[in-house]
Each structure stands twice: as structure tokens, then as C-alpha cells.
Amino acid sequence: MVLTLGGEPLHVQLSRDLDAIVRSVVESVADLAPTYAWLPREQVLHEFAAIVATTTRAFIEVVRTGEMPSAEELEPMAAAAGLRAEEGFPLSDILTAYHVGISLVFDDVVPRAGADDQETLNQVYKLLLGFLARVMEAASRGWLAASSETLREAHGARQALLDAVLGGDEARATAERVGLRLPPAYGVMALRIGAHPDEVTEGVDPAVAARRKLRRLRHALEIAQPEALASMTATTATVLVPSSATLQHPEPERIVQDMARAAGAPILAAYEAAPVAGVGEALELATDVLDVAAGLGWTTGVVRLQDVAVAYQLTRPSAATSRLAELLAPLAEQPDLLATLDALAAERLNRRRTAKALNVHVNTVNYRLNRVRDLTGLDLVDPVDTQTLLAALAARRAAQAERVTR
Structure with a gap:
């Protein structure tokens, strides 16, 4: 069924006003989608105006046939959104631009309606909503595809520079090739x-x-x-x-x-x-x-x-490493004592924090450290013994790590 307003097919009226609709969209969109205000004037007058015209023609065809556009017919909108993504446009501004365009088309239609055209307006509104949903899906798809590709390229460029810097290769040449700054x-x-x-x-x-x-x-x-x-x-x-x-x-x-x-x-x-x-x-x-x-x-x-x-330094291989580690040999069968020493070292010799880390009373920590003194002869009250004991812990860890890697 052909939609008419005032006795004339609506698609004919919209086709006649196509240029005016495009100008209205181009002039209005920058106020609601600020990113479009950054576009060079030549790009606005030609590239952006062209996609607005293409989109409007697609909707006029919907009005004429009552059928939504195919994926192939929506491809120009997807491609245009992809270009905007490459230029750094947020998706929200692109979708806003389509909202503006569709709203202005409806604003152009409403004044034409007479008292008997309410049903036609309702049908046009439904067609507009269906058309807008499909256009936004196509634009989102195009924007996301281009954004993903841009992200992949950016990630690839950074990865190439990272590899060059870590590998000692020609980092400056790599930076110039991938377009990144080398500090x-x-x-x-x-x-x-x-x-x-x-x-x-x-x-x-x-x-x-x-x-x-x-x-x-x-x-x-x-x-x-x-x-x-x-x-x-x-x-x-x-x-x-x-x-x-x-x-x-x-x-x-x-x-x-x-x-x-x-x-x-x-x-x-x-x-x-x-x-x-x-x-x-x-x-x-x-x-x-x-x-x-x-x-x-x-x-x-x-x-x-x-x-x-x-x-x-104590974890670097030396003759002293094994000797220091041997100082803790009497604790080999005392896992609680070794765990307490490890916690004490991690807590910078603070016994209260060590007790909290081990979930025990501070008196328990003191008791265990007295046991360490009795078994090793190293007293944590003595500054020299404290340094020796911490060094022995580091040497013991180094020895353990070496055994694991063998």
C-alpha cells in the first residue's frame, strides 16, 4: 500500500525535498554530536552530506515499498561508521547523528499531514523506528569492526617496539616504522x-x-x-x-x-x-x-x-652461600620455626606484625624465636646474629631455588 499525505505519495514528496533534508541534517548534527564539528568543511559538505543523502534515500525506499533495507543496502552506513572510527569518533556521536537525521525526516513529514492522515503518520513512525534500528545496527557493526582493527594495529605496533627494545634490535628504526615515539x-x-x-x-x-x-x-x-x-x-x-x-x-x-x-x-x-x-x-x-x-x-x-x-647479593652463587644456608640446618624438621623466620623477615623484624601474619599470639612468636636461638645459636636480640640469620634465610631460599631449576 502506497503511503500518501494530502493525496500525494509520501515517497515522492520526500524525494522532492531530499536536498533540503540533507542540508538540515548537516547543519544540525554538529550541535548534538560535537565531534562532527571537528570535521573539515569540505568533508562535511561532501563525504558526510553524501552518507546522509544515501541514508535518506534508503528510508524513502522503505516508505515506497514498506520493506526494510537489506544488509547490502545498509553497507554504506557500516562503511561510513568504520571511517569515523578510524578518525577517532565515538560510537555515541555516530548514533546520535542518525537519530538527528531520522528526527528531522519525521519533522519534515508531520506538517504535511491533514486531519485524515493520522494513521499514515503512525505507519511512518513505525517505519522510522524499524529503519533506525537497522541503520544503528549496521553503523555499530562497522564502527566496532574498524575499531577492533585499529586496536589490533596499535597493539601490533606496540608489541613490535617492545620486542625491539627488549631484544636490543634497531629500536629507533622500529619506532619510525610503526609510527611510535621512542623516548x-x-x-x-x-x-x-x-x-x-x-x-x-x-x-x-x-x-x-x-x-x-x-x-x-x-x-x-x-x-x-x-x-x-x-x-x-x-x-x-x-x-x-x-x-x-x-x-x-x-x-x-x-x-x-x-x-x-x-x-x-x-x-x-x-x-x-x-x-x-x-x-x-x-x-x-x-x-x-x-x-x-x-x-x-x-x-x-x-x-x-x-x-x-x-x-x-647473598642469593648470587658464592662459597659463602652454602655455608650460610647450613646455619639453618638444625631447623630442617621444624617447619613452624622456619615459617616464623620467613614471616619475621617479611614484616621487617616487627614481632607484632609477624604474629598477626601467622595468626598467633606474639608470645608464641617470642617462644619460637627462643627455640631458634637454642637450636642454631643465633639470637635475634643480638644485631650481628640478626644480620647473620637474615642472610642465612636468603641463602637458604637461593639454594632451594637452585635445586628447583636443576
Whole structure:
């Protein structure tokens, strides 16, 4: 059935007013979808006006036939949305533009209606809603496809630069090839990422919880440091943050805190600064420092080499390492005593915090440390014995790690 207003087919009337409708949409859309105001005038007058005309013609055909457009007929809208995605347009502004266009078409129709045309207006309104739903689906599909491709390209570019910097390859040439800025230096971080509570909650798929955590981690890093290079899993990460030639950059502590807060999981990071040529070596050092800090019981925060220098040095192979580890041999069959020493080291020799960490009374901690004195001859009241005992713990962990890797 042909829809008529005032005795004349509506599709004929709309076709006659096509140019006026297009001008009205072009002039109005920038007020409601501000991103369109950024377009060069030539692009507005030609490219944007052309897709408005194409969309309006598609709706006129719907009015003429009563049938919704096919996927092929909607492809120009999807392609146009894809171009806007590549230019950085938010999807919300694109959908707003279609709302504006459809509203203006209906505004053009209403004044033509007479007293007997209410039913026609109702049918036109239903056609408009159905048409708008299909156009928005096509535009969303085109925008998402282009956005996904853009994200893949951006990720690929960053991954290529990360590989080049870590591998000691021609990082500058790679940066120029992929269109990224190469800073004079990087803040290098190696991260250990703890579990989110959902990952260990019965009835929750831990893989799904881990992926959600990882997505939040990446988003938090993108906000904190948009130019950072990163390789992440749900449990570990390597992050390179651009810094100045003086090897200074915004607080690694703040970055790690933001990431931990977003992930809802504890994060321990080791940090080293290095010029581009030294990033690979800095990452190796940061990874070793991270292992030492984790062995000392650290689970959160940012650690630097100077924070664990003694323990780090004692974990390097030497004649003294095995001798120090042997000092704890009398505790081999005393797991409670070893656990207490590990907790004491992690809590920086604070006995009250150690008791809380072990969920025991502080008197229990004191009793166990007296037992350590009796079995090893090392008294934690004595400063020299305290240093020796902490060194023996570090040496013992190094020996254990060496046995595991054999």
C-alpha cells in the first residue's frame, strides 16, 4: 500500500525535498554530536552530506515499498561508521547523528499531514523506528569492526617496539616504522600479580575471573601511562614506561597502586631505570630483584635493588652461600620455626606484625624465636646474629631455588 499525505505519495514528496533534508541534517548534527564539528568543511559538505543523502534515500525506499533495507543496502552506513572510527569518533556521536537525521525526516513529514492522515503518520513512525534500528545496527557493526582493527594495529605496533627494545634490535628504526615515539629512556617494571578473590571463589570460573582482571589491568595502565609498552598475563607483566634522559618518570608506586586498585588484586613490582639500549639488562635485574623480594615475603608495592641489596647479593652463587644456608640446618624438621623466620623477615623484624601474619599470639612468636636461638645459636636480640640469620634465610631460599631449576 502506497503511503500518501494530502493525496500525494509520501515517497515522492520526500524525494522532492531530499536536498533540503540533507542540508538540515548537516547543519544540525554538529550541535548534538560535537565531534562532527571537528570535521573539515569540505568533508562535511561532501563525504558526510553524501552518507546522509544515501541514508535518506534508503528510508524513502522503505516508505515506497514498506520493506526494510537489506544488509547490502545498509553497507554504506557500516562503511561510513568504520571511517569515523578510524578518525577517532565515538560510537555515541555516530548514533546520535542518525537519530538527528531520522528526527528531522519525521519533522519534515508531520506538517504535511491533514486531519485524515493520522494513521499514515503512525505507519511512518513505525517505519522510522524499524529503519533506525537497522541503520544503528549496521553503523555499530562497522564502527566496532574498524575499531577492533585499529586496536589490533596499535597493539601490533606496540608489541613490535617492545620486542625491539627488549631484544636490543634497531629500536629507533622500529619506532619510525610503526609510527611510535621512542623516548630516551624507560622505567622498567617486572610485576607479580596476585589472584583476585573471584579466582579462588568456589563456583566461579577462575579463567573468566582472570581474564576480567587482566582487562582491568590493561585499562588502568592505559589511563595511567598511555604510551607505556607492556606484555601481560594474569600473573606476571613487563611494563616499560617512557622517561626522560635523566631516567626520571612519574612515580612507579602510583602506577602500581592504580593497577592494583583496578584489578582488585595485590601487585608486587620491581623497578629499574635504563636508557633504551640498556632496557633488556634492566629487565633481567628487575626480574631477579622481584624474585628476591617475593622470597622475602613481599606481596605488594614497588621494590628497588637497594631495598633488597643484601639479600640479592647473598642469593648470587658464592662459597659463602652454602655455608650460610647450613646455619639453618638444625631447623630442617621444624617447619613452624622456619615459617616464623620467613614471616619475621617479611614484616621487617616487627614481632607484632609477624604474629598477626601467622595468626598467633606474639608470645608464641617470642617462644619460637627462643627455640631458634637454642637450636642454631643465633639470637635475634643480638644485631650481628640478626644480620647473620637474615642472610642465612636468603641463602637458604637461593639454594632451594637452585635445586628447583636443576
